Amino acid sequence: MNKKARIILMTLSIITLVLIGWNIEGNFSFITNQFWFAAGAVFLVILSLVDQPHFSKDSNVFVNGTTAFVSLLLITTENRDFVFWTFFAISLYLIISSYYLMWNRKEPLRDEKDIIKLVSRLNRLIGKPDVIFSAFLLWGGIKQYGASSGEFNAILWFWIIYTILNYPMISNFVSSFFDNFNKDNNKKPLAKIVAIQSENVYLAESQTFDQGLNIFEDILFKTASSKKIKVGKIIDKYTLNDIICYKILEIDEISNDIIEYKENQIYKMEEDLLSDISSKKFVGIVTENSDINKLNFFYSPQYNLKSGDLVKSL
Numbered sequence: 001m002n003k004k005a006r007i008i009l010m011t012l013s014i015i016t017l018v019l020i021g022w023n024i025e026g027n028f029s030f031i032t033n034q035f036w037f038a039a040g041a042v043f044l045v046i047l048s049l050v051d052q053p054h055f056s057k058d059s060n061v062f063v064n065g066t067t068a069f070v071s072l073l074l075i076t077t078e079n080r081d082f083v084f085w086t087f088f089a090i091s092l093y094l095i096i097s098s099y100y101l102m103w104n105r106k107e108p109l110r111d112e113k114d115i116i117k118l119v120s121r122l123n124r125l126i127g128k129p130d131v132i133f134s135a136f137l138l139w140g141g142i143k144q145y146g147a148s149s150g151e152f153n154a155i156l157w158f159w160i161i162y163t164i165l166n167y168p169m170i171s172n173f174v175s176s177f178f179d180n181f182n183k184d185n186n187k188k189p190l191a192k193i194v195a196i197q198s199e200n201v202y203l204a205e206s207q208t209f210d211q212g213l214n215i216f217e218d219i220l221f222k223t224a225s226s227k228k229i230k231v232g233k234i235i236d237k238y239t240l241n242d243i244i245c246y247k248i249l250e251i252d253e254i255s256n257d258i259i260e261y262k263e264n265q266i267y268k269m270e271e272d273l274l275s276d277i278s279s280k281k282f283v284g285i286v287t288e289n290s291d292i293n294k295l296n297f298f299y300s301p302q303y304n305l306k307s308g309d310l311v312k313s314l
Helices: 003-025 035-051 058-072 082-104 114-126 129-145 150-166 168-182 271-276
Strands: 191-198 201-206 218-221 229-240 243-254 265-268 284-286 297-299
Touching: 003 035, 003 150, 035 058, 035 129, 035 150, 058 082, 058 114, 058 129, 082 114, 082 129, 114 129, 129 150, 191 243, 218 243
Parallel strands: none
Antiparallel strands: 191 201, 191 265, 201 243, 218 229, 218 265, 229 243, 284 297
């Protein structure tokens, strides 16, 4: 989900929670004295949509655990039941274990010991805002109004709808739908350049629903350092934490007098420009275990390469 969609969902979610609280209580006192509202509006919505929209690092888990721990201290003694002490123990565990991991992890997680991998992945699962604070929201609603009450049902329905809309596949689809509604599809940027890996290799990301850009597809983009529009080929595509990532190879440049493109934005190739570029000479990508005697590569299915064809490696 892109930033604009997250802000819209956050705003609508908080407004909805305020309206639910006002309808239940008849006033706005719940904003400052109801545990379920703090868990829902502040911790669940804001942390999951703004602070940690993709995943929670060890440092994020530490903050989430600390926030949960402090908020539990505000629960009055008479309401500290078995569920309270369970949440209390989980929060304390998250604080201690994530603090230990922050100071003692030396390698990427895949290279760490099995016990470190287990603890870190468990923490990232139960320490996510939309997990721990969803539990707080529902528990707070039950404690305040009872599980069979209409008031709790309103809170439960809010949580169900929010969870569905915040699910990566659904949120990306909704975000993409609104983008397509507001923009001209033929000239809509599909991804954004976020880094330059080498002189002619760029990295781009898209936080919206998969735009259909595939490996070997021709794309157009413009950088601040060039007055011309660059022609690129997508040479790699993968998903990382719900973000679609692309590696782009620059293969040509064309005149800038055809259409105005925003800087560092990726656009699909205009059909009428294909005959003006040299990208058709690009057939594939060299892969691992290649040397001067043997060249391994995979190539675009649009080229019917066969034994005896001559290719050149750059």
